[in-house]
Amino acid sequence: MVEAASPELPQLIVVQAFDRDDEGVLFSAFGPEQQQSEDRAIRTARALATKHVGAIAWCREASPAIGEYGEPTVLFTAGDIPDME
Numbered sequence: 001m002v003e004a005a006s007p008e009l010p011q012l013i014v015v016q017a018f019d020r021d022d023e024g025v026l027f028s029a030f031g032p033e034q035q036q037s038e039d040r041a042i043r044t045a046r047a048l049a050t051k052h053v054g055a056i057a058w059c060r061e062a063s064p065a066i067g068e069y070g071e072p073t074v075l076f077t078a079g080d081i082p083d084m085e
Helices: 038-049
Strands: 011-020 026-034 054-063 073-079
Touching: 011 038, 038 054, 038 073
Parallel strands: none
Antiparallel strands: 011 026, 011 054, 054 073
16 A cells, blocks of 8 residues: 655745845845746846846745745845845
């Protein structure tokens, strides 16, 4: 008998871009916006990085309905971004 694998959590894939205000403080200029695939997230973050001081694409397993979140994995980063917490 084969045991059923435990169901994996859905993957949350996000892109966000940052700019700096007049005092030099980073702020979110775009997103966070959920993406449909890791490839699309990376392409979007690369494009945003040409227009903003920083951009990041990251993913993690997530089930917001039950409050379960895996560790984030950075897919792409460019420029200045705040520390991920």
